[in-house]
Amino acid sequence: MWCQRLAWLLRGRRGSTGRRWPWLPRGPGPVLAVPARCHPTAPASPCCAWQLHRDHLELRYGSTVMRLDFVWLRDHCRSASCYNAKTNQRSLDTASVDLAIQPQAVRVDETTLFLTWPDGHVTRYGLEWLARNSYEGQKQQVMHPRILWNAQIYQQAQVPSIDCRSFLETDEGLKEFLQNFLLYGIAFVENVTPTKEDTEILAKRISIIRETIYGRMWYFTSDFSRGDTAYTKLALDRHTDTTYFQEPCGIQVFHCLKHEGTGGRTLLVDGFHAAERVLHQAPEHFELLAKVPLKHEYVENVGGCHNHMIGVGPVLNVYPWNNELYLIRYNNYDRAVINTVPHDVVRRWYHAHRALTAELRRPDNELWVKLKPGKVLFVDNWRVLHGREAFTGYRQLCGCYLTRDDVLNTARLLGLQA
Helix, strand or coil: CCHHHHHHHCCCCHHHHCCCCCCCCCCCCCCCCCCCEEEEECCCEEEEEEECCCCCEEEEEEEEEEEEEEHHHHCCCCCCCCCEEECCCCCCCHHHHHCCCCCEEEEECCEEEEECCCCCCCCEEEHHHHHHHHHHHHHHCCCCCCCCCCCCHHHHHCCEEEEHHHHCCCCHHHHHHHHHHHHCCEEEEEEECCCCHHHHHHHHCCCCCEEEEEEECCEEEECCCCCCCCHHCCCCCEEECCCCCCCCCCEEEEEEEECCCCCCCCCEEEHHHHHHHHHHHHHHHHHHHHHEEEEEEEEEEECCCEECCCCCEEEEEEEECEEEEEEEEECCEEECCCCCCCCCCCCCHHHHHHHHHHCCHHHHHHHHEEEEEEEEEEEEEEEEEEEEECEECCCEEEEEEEEEHEEEEEEEHHCCCC
């Protein structure tokens, strides 16, 4: 029906070069290299139609309407002279492309777009590739599929822990672990020998360990050996770590090696679930938390440890093309003085922060787990907040931070979307 409508609109004028699609925005008249047309396709193929404008090609493929800049189309050419398929790198010098370039000819068949440029070079694009990689296509996709959860949702999902041997020795076990981690932001490995050395072997299975001011692998007790509340027996409210880094650490690993006492349960909260509720209930609060930059600061002068770290960024970080949340930076302990916005924004920010905090503190969003020797917890520090209840006695944990890029790289090499 859509193709018939377009064909009818294009009939009646010689060459059909001056006709517009009625649903296109008005603007400068199109400059057509060849008449706009709709190509009938096989029943299983989406309908395709296109029209040239002075600086871009407008292409409809299935339900996606794409506006493809001519410079973009020349820059992304995948021909052998423009793109090295062996290294998956661009060979074309983008700075050599004429910023006023226009194709001399355009042709579209059932699966492919062909463009001939003024120098005679021919660029070919699969229509499916364009639908996936255009701005309009990307707006309809998510970068990281996730399952948002509260305590009940997670418990009912009965997400299995992965056995240490399966995790270390099989791709199937590793893939199942990473799939759980990517979907929920937390994952467990069981039957791990409770030593720092074995925990390190486990961590290195999926990533390079990120060395920080806390070292490479750390022991964690209540001896206040570092200038941080975490090195006490006090309760810790929900938070994400290293908000005072310009790029907060991506993944945190926890392994309780010993606890001779009571209390000390670990609190886990899906920050993305809480943020999603704020988005639906008060989108203006979500928008403000995603725009106002804040400083987080860590000042330490204990023993031989002297550090002054400052990280800057909003509480919520989203991809601008599809508004997908990818990072929450929430730590009331380490948030520095708010001096990055004028006074008329500050009060509104406090209201927005209060709305998010209320969601994060809802009891039904709190997942409490007791860490025990042999069970290792991996936490997505860009998504899941963690905390701790107060405890008594001697409690020793070890752990580390992992580089996010390497964890996602491992997942992609196993065929997962990450």
